[in-house]
Structure formats: C-alpha cells, structure tokens
Amino acid sequence: MNVNGKKYTSIWIEKDNRVFIIDQRWLPHEFKIVELTTINDFAVSIRDMWVRGAPLIGVTAAFGFAKSMQYDSSDKSLEETKSILLSTRPTAVNLHWAVKIMYELLIKADQDNRAEIALGKAKDILKRDIQSNNQIGKNGYEIIKNIINKKNNDKINILTHCNAGWLATVDWGTATSPIYYAKEKGANIHVFVDETRPRNQGAQLTTWELSHNDISHDLIVDNAGGHLMQHNEIDLVLVGSDRTSSNGDVCNKIGTYLKALSAYDNDIPFYVALPSSTIDWNIKDGVKNIPIEERDPSEVNYVQGRDTSNNIIKVDIAPERTKSRNPAFDVTPSRLVSGLITEHGIFDANYASLQNLKKLSYGNI
C-alpha cells in the first residue's frame, strides 16, 4: 500500500537478493528501512517486533532460512536456523507453519541446492501472501456491500483492533484488506481504530496505514468500543487472527474477546479475516489449548511516544513498586464470531464448516 504516495510492501527483495523490511518500531513517527542479513538479524527482527503480525512473521522466517542457507547450507546450520527462528515468538502459528515448510523442503534437498531452493520458496510464500490477502479483501468486500445496502445512508463504520493491516502481512493486510478494497470500489468507509495497549499497534500502525491511504478514521482507546456499539456508531467489527482453532475459536491480540462480547451483545457482525495458514488444525478448543504468550511487564508500565522535541521515548506510567501482568493474546470463542473471511471464501466459525475450508487449503503450499 502507499506511504507518502509511493507503493511499498512490508518486506521486499532488491538486487543480489538483499532483503529489506520496514522497521515498525518507530512508526508512526519515523519511517525506517532496514536490511536483514544474518540469521540473527531475522530472529531479532521477529522477537523484538521490528516486524510483527502473523503472516509477515511467517514470510520473514522463510527469508531467514533463505539468507541462512546462502551463508551455510549444512545440516547443522539448517537445524540451528530452525531452532533460532522457532524460539522468537511462541503464539503465532504462521511462524511454525513457515518454519515447517522451509525445514521439510530443505532437509530433503542436497546441501548445494538449499540456498536456491530456500530463496525460491520464500519468494513464493511472499507472492502467495499478497495474492491471498487480496482475495480476502475481495471476499470481505461482499460483507461490506451487504451492510451498506441494508443501511439508509451509504456510509459504513468499522471497528478494528490491533494492526491486522498491510504492515502485518506483506501487502493489503487481513482485516484491512476488505477496507482497502472497498475504498478502491468507492465505498464510504470510516474506521474506528482501537489503540491496542500495551504496544499501541492500533494507535501507531493502523492509524498510520489508514492516513497514508486516505481512509477516514478515528483513534479510540480500547475501552471505548462497547459504548460506541451501544449507540449504533459501529456497523461491523473486523479483526485479524494469530491462530485459529479447527472449531473456529480465534486467538488474536489481547482485548479482541471483549470487543466480540460487545458486538454480540449489540447484534453487530463480528468478522475475522485470516489466511487459512493461520488455522491450527491440531487444536479444537482454542480457549483451553492455545498457549498465550506473556510478554515483558515493562510493556505495560512504559508507553512509547514522541516528546515535544520529536524524540521517540518511553515514559513510565505507574508507581515504581507496582508489578504488571502482560498476556499478549486472548481467545474469542467461535460462538461470538459471525464468520471467517479467508482467501477461499467466507466460512462459519465451526468445525464442520472449517473442514470444507481444509479441503480447499490443504497442500496449497
């Protein structure tokens, strides 16, 4: 999508197969581009959230294999690459998915061919991510059109949580893809953006994306969505997913569950946009069985922003003696989910429906 009027993706390859990313830690205040070279660069960029978002983490991990194999394609290096990348973020299923694909392909391959095979596969995963997200946009647009048709005026108000935007994928995003696609088709869209504490991905990334792509929006605190829903200010909730169970439970950024409860209580459609690679077919009960990453409590006690001298700094908001808890995700039970928007179409959030999706998506990559 656009940044200052120029097209970008969140990760890309230049001449001599050099890999570049947008270092998202400094947005919205600074737009920094970084080259990733060593496997350590890739691991740090995932662990410390220079890149984040389930699909982008997967693509970045795939390129991590490609660069790692370029330097050393031995079995030992392959095993190390796998283990280093897997240790970076525990919750995102796309990381495991991409690591599994890359590892299983490469362990079978001759050592001499691994670098080339890895690079080809990483490029393929990147391309398919863009295609898949674009298709999610087209499929989700049908929901937006239906809601607009039902209303007397042609404006639709959408609430989104966290950043399931193009910055969380290679391009288009998941939850934002129907928004960008509908905007291209001329729909009159307004987006309410949850700031998404503790890391403020909504306030720092989604607002930045939307403002650079001329989408009307208001930033709100995470507490405000329920009130807006009670007063008919929201027509649709659209979020992403970091991991989806085979019965349609959705593990997404902490706080998503609260918005789903509120949407349900106010009879507002709550849709989740996700590539089918985000589904963990081995887990049936998401609330019970998806492990939830507890991140560093300092993310709760400190807030990053820009001071009056334009420096990006962190401020401490709590007393020194106060400890924090920082669960990073929660699971929204499928009973609260109106539907799952995937690259293969829209599916009900239940086991039977997702078995149909499984047939379509399995073995795709």
Added chain:
Amino acid sequence: MNVNGKKYTSIWIEKDNRVFIIDQRWLPHEFKIVELTTINDFAVSIRDMWVRGAPLIGVTAAFGFAKSMQYDSSDKSLEETKSILLSTRPTAVNLHWAVKIMYELLIKADQDNRAEIALGKAKDILKRDIQSNNQIGKNGYEIIKNIINKKNNDKINILTHCNAGWLATVDWGTATSPIYYAKEKGANIHVFVDETRPRNQGAQLTTWELSHNDISHDLIVDNAGGHLMQHNEIDLVLVGSDRTSSNGDVCNKIGTYLKALSAYDNDIPFYVALPSSTIDWNIKDGVKNIPIEERDPSEVNYVQGRDTSNNIIKVDIAPERTKSRNPAFDVTPSRLVSGLITEHGIFDANYASLQNLKKLSYGNI
C-alpha cells in the same frame, strides 16, 4: 488512608477554615498538596481533574460554595457560584446533587449567615462521605467473605477499573472500601488494576493507593481482563459508579461495560459500590438517557508519564493527521450487574429493589 505511612484524606480543612486537596494530576510520581481559595480554584480543580471521582467532586463543590460565600454571600455571587460549578463536569451526578443541596439551603438563608451555614454543611457532607464509604466497605466485605468461603484456598482475586478508591472520595473509596476493610480483617486479597485509558487513573492512582496501603496488586492493560476471567484468575469484579439510574444501570468510567460483559460471560460476580447519592432517581433507562461526556481528544493522543530524567511529561502516540474520539463514560445495563453495594446494604440492580433503597436514603442529607 495511608500515604508513606501517614493518614490522609483527599480533601481536608485546616485552621482558619483553609481548604486543602491532593492535586492528583501528578500521581503516582509526585505527591502535591494544594490550597483552594477562590471559586475559580474550585472550578478549575474539578474541571481539570486535580480532584476527580463522583463523591470527591461533590464534596469539593460543597466547599466551593463555602469559600465563595465567605468572600461574597450576595444572591448574585450565589447564582454565579452555582453556575460556575455546574459547568465543570457534565456527567457526575454528585456534582448536581451537592450543588442542589448547597444552593437550596443557601438561597433560603439570610445573606449574613450564608458563609457559616455553607461551611457547616460542607463539613457535614465531608463527614457523611467518610461514614458512608466506611459502611460500603463493611457491607461489601460480606461478599468478599462469601467468595473466600466458597473457594478451597483463602485467596481472592478482584478486578477493578479506574479509580473508585479513597482518592475518588474523601476516604476509604467506594470500590476499594471493601478491599481495605477486608484487608484490615486479615483477608488475603490480590487486586488486578485496569490501567484505564485514556487518563490511566488505574495505573496512576489505584496502584499508588494500593501500594501505599500494602495491598497486593498487578497492573494490567484494559484489554487483559477478559482473558484473565476466562482462565479463572478473577473471582470478583468491583467497580464504582458516577451515576446510577433508578433501574440499576451503571454509568462508570469508559470500559466498565466491557468488563461487565466478560464477567457475565464467565459467571463471575460483578458488583458496583456506590453511595446512594450517586443514584439519579429521575433517569430510568441509563443507556438511553444518561448523557456521556466527550472529553478533549488530546487525552487519547497523548499519554502522561515520567521520563528517564524524572520529569512528568506527555508523549504523542499517534500520527499527526489522526483524529480521536474520547467518550469518557459508558453505561453498564443492570442485567449485567450482580448487585449494588451501598451504605444502606446490598441491593439488586432493578427498579423495585432500588425503591427500597430510596426509602432509606431519601432526605438523609
């Protein structure tokens, strides 16, 4: 309650009837005491939230009348005092309640006696606030005892939102009063404190209160409560109320409704602690009819905290082009409320039950 081991109230009178408050804007990082002298001091201290919390706003307004009458007890001054104070905060019913009591008492009185009458009444309101909150603590303790008795171990985990603490009242607090009282009785209590964006009253005030009174607690982001409730980490939700309708709908700090939904979904008791003065007997449907204050959007875009040089500053978290919406309260429908803890006992959140409370509380002050 205690600050650095010394007893304080949030507003108090010293010799020569000088009125002092804790200027809460700098907590938890700086503990500042301010004297309020002119009616303008009182209005600014309420409007700009040097003092906040429904009960404390009422008491502060009462002393505003007292100081104002001391300088000028004319009818004109009385009318101006009323109008200046009423314009400070639109939602808190206690402000209207205190202004009405003071005005109706003073307009009937001889001009020469107004200063003395006003001061006496303000002192009386202050004293009754402390008594009322202490009684709320005793009544709420019964709920805490019952939950502890039902559990196998003796520890209770309580979630609270915003600051309905002693800083929001004169002493004890409303939602915190049962906690402080239970702690005195030796209960093993742990409190999860919602940070409560946008103004972070939880992170800045409730945590500060609890740490100075040796109550075990963890700060969490507003998004986290639902997840903790799903995983049996919360036994009880205790919040305050800025305004309660006659059918038991509860208007409290924005985000309270989301926690009520989550408590209901996970079968966790959700109690609201409030002095009966917080009930607006004229409003039946709180969701439809309680006006919600929309505060300055800059509260959303900027976060206050302490930088590494110990300066208290604000940082900008969003892109420059991004606008915000800032509704300050929401209304939790009575169907989600397990009960109302008042100074007269615990009442069901419905019209019939509250009519019984009305009989007890009416004409009390």
